[in-house]
Amino acid sequence: MKPVNFDYARPDGVEAAIKLVSDESRTVKMMAGSQSLGPMLNLRLVQPDLIVDLTGIEELRCVEDTGDEIRIGACITHADIEDLRVIDVTRGALPTVAAGIAYRAVRNRGTIGGSLTHADPSADWHSILAAVGAKVVLRGRNGERTLAVEDYMLGALEVDIRPGEVLVCVQVPKLSASSRWGYFKSCRKTGEFAHAIGAFVVDPDRGISRAVIGATESRPIVIKEAGNIMGDGRAAGLSEHFDDRAVNDILEKAGMLDQLNRKIHVAALRRAIEQARPQ
């Protein structure tokens, strides 16, 4: 279980990284925390000619407050968020979820951008960031483009990244004081990838009510207008009107054919919503 021979580059700027990953003459893989890529290299599931290590790029390690949102650099680690080295604008959602990702050793190295780009359907960031309405910023030779997190993942281990593009940051909107959130994941053991994830954010002042069902076979199912599931978000308890059957139907329409699988995903979302603290 040793990787194939590959070249390694550690550029110090995004422009240099873009240049390296644009080389279409050979197989290039970007590396951030390497918590998924490392094992895949060792198992020779990935056999690159060149590894471009992004962790030496200062810009990707920065966090910027732009007023309505913060921009989290792609190489910010889960532990940075867990330990509040990154300012929290989500009323505890991101730090709480970060603290539940895998094990501390993984969180020390694993990065938010790496996790999103690796695109494991069970990864926590895809579900919670979709719930808060976060976006990813990709930069390539022709400039930047911005995508909603839920549109970035195309399927299992597949994202909408074009040749020569690098994910530079994640834009996380600031939740208002009236917002509430919940997150529930079902794992068989601590640190294991989830088998079902439920996440929601309601922010009545900003007119947002989003629910996410994650850890599916493919990308998370995002219910952008979840009013029929959680009400307008101003009630004391949000789960009173939760309709198992309606959510089950959504899952079935989304292609989740296994009935027991739907059952645990419905339960995950309901339990996430049950966590909502009274206003």
Added chain:
Amino acid sequence: MNRAIRRVATASEVQGMAAQGVGASIPRKEDDRFLRGRGEFVGDIRLAGMRDVAFVRSPLAHARIKDIRIPPHLRDSVFIASDLAADTLPIRAVSGLQGFKPSDQPILAFEKVRQVGELIAMCVADTRAEAEDIAAAVEVDFEELPAVHDMLLARRPDSALVHEEWGDNVFLETFVDLNMEAAYDAPIKITREISTARQSMAPMEGRGTVAVWHKRMDQLVLYTGNQQPHIVRNGLSECLKLEQLKIRIVSPDVGGGFGYKGIVLTEDVCLGWLAMRCGYPVRWIEDRREHLTAGANCREHHYNITVYADRDGTLRGVECEASVDSGAYSSYPFSACLEAAQIASILPGPYDFPSYRCRTWSVSTNKCPILPYRGVARTGVCYAIELMMDAIAHECGLEPYEVRLKNLVRPEQMPFDNITKKHFDSGDYPESLRRALAKIDLAGLRARQKKGEPDGRLIGVGLAVYCEQGAHGTSVYAGWGIPMVPGHEQATARMTPDGGLELRIGAHSHGQGMETTLPQIAHEILGIDVARIKLVHGDTEYTPYSTGSWGSRCAVMSGGAVATASRELAKLVKGIGAHLLQTEIENVRLENAAVVGPSNSVTIAEIAHTWYRRPQDLPATVDPRGLEVTVGYKPVRDSGTFSYASHIAVVAVDPELGDIELIDYVIVEDGGKLINPMVVDGQIYGGLAQGIGTALYEEMNFDTSGQPLASTFADYLLPGPTEVPAPKVGHLETLAPYTEFGVKGIGEGGAIAPPAAIGNAVNDALRPLGAQLLHTPMTPRRVLEAIEAASAGRDKKSPELAEGLSA
């Protein structure tokens, strides 16, 4: 903690010293290097010029090899079966049991592969990565054959054959019938189909081998993390056709054995063959994918079992058809049938009943060979019989513990020969259960169950009782007729000139704490400070022959040998001491590491100095053996010690997600005299963790083409610290009648009962829903499926209707 009935104060306690002898919970000497990361494992060994080996392994479970193509420029770095053919013999582990069909496990496959991961070619290079590059460049053409992937289907006449020359896929069939028909009039008859998943042992350290030809010693030196170095020497000698004087096996620190590290692997033979020829040291370190998919498989049992009972819960008889998926080859030295054949002899468990019939099959399939894993056969057996005892309780409207108390062998029956002629040496089985029950509030839990949980989860209580034959010796193993029969266990005790004591044993300590506990035994007899007693083990060059560490035997066998050697040494010490004190040996005694005479004393250190450094002070009549003894030991009776325990699990089952949480766990065990109770507790904790793995997490599945479905720990789940609760542990100490100090073997027990106790607890929790689980691991998915099947009322394969495969 409840410990110490009939506990005798140790010699050192009487003298008021800090206790170090038998019964003292002193810290483990070996932990200092382990906890500081200073252990030396095979992977730590660096020899000058050492090169790495990687193997080309079969990607198919069952296929004919049509062609192997090696790029010409790599031919010198790649070795295939034809290269080894003249110098090696296949691994052949026979059993003397009637009807056993032996298998030849090729060192490198030729003609045919019979499991995924089977070795086809050995590739050597300066680094493992380069060796893997070479392996990737070797092309093999296969003609795929239908895979024998299911042990029940494998017994059908239309099945493909793993070993064509056999005519079927059965290594061995056994049958025992003891008065079965007498039970048929029992008012209660319950039948279940029960099974345990195939597992992978998953010690922290996998296998590994470093081999080098030592020119001066004219000897192959093979370093391999191993429980049974002398047995590896036997096996290698046979496979390499090399006399044993020319083989030295060194087993350094070992990061968990559990059975896997006792097996002679084809990789060991390959490395030995290469080292004899290449002129440089070679190394193979098993990676986790190799470990999971090609190596350390164990446990896969299937039972069709029927119990007969009276309405008061009295067990009248047990009738069973049991199959074990033994995989492709019979492994060395335990053979392919130890697991299944043992089922027949130990299924009756700790119970006394009059009628028994059991038929077993050791079935060959296109999977890795089944290997003995901590608890060997007992874990599956305990799961099967204990689920049935609960079924009887439910049928009779009794508490499960009442049915156990009604049927357990009673203390006044001890020693007791059970229905399969197992000789239970001593113990109070019902008392272990009563003490375990005292550690939970059963009435409170029953009330809580009636009331229901605020979070909607279902509470369940389950128990299991087992007894474990350990340290069984010549009389038992001669009957199995496998390549290894334990005889007298030998130990060497040897003073150093400065008063230190070396103990040398042929077994290996790899977690059992023997570097501490065996010196405790010597201290008990000789009084030498444990800090000045060193255990030498794990090297055939330095230690007496032994079958090694397996079968919960070392405390009894190596401990007994050390005690015997220490007593012999004490006589020699006293002889010299008496001379130095100018008195007769009858007038001296050994006390506090000194020989004490009528008027004065001399320390053992002074006696050692005299023997080695000042022989001029010794008389001509001094015993020429000096201060060194090698002597063998066997218990008074070698049919084995029977330790036992009662386990109770309390679980909370989430009926919506299928999650199972262990909310309480109790173990009350009896290991006879405990040499070091803290070390015993450590063994129990470790075993419990593995038992929880069997119960809830670990599963090595194969698809219908014989492909293993878990190749990393992302797919093969092990319990971690957050999944293993701190158990409430209690001890009885009923002395074993036939061993030194009354010690019993307990090393494996912790891993035996958890699946049964947890399984019964889960079924107790699910009873209101009419659901039950009869298969390990009890995954969330299986919980939900059982609930679904019960609620849909479409449980077509209801347990009562399960049909056994007929012979």
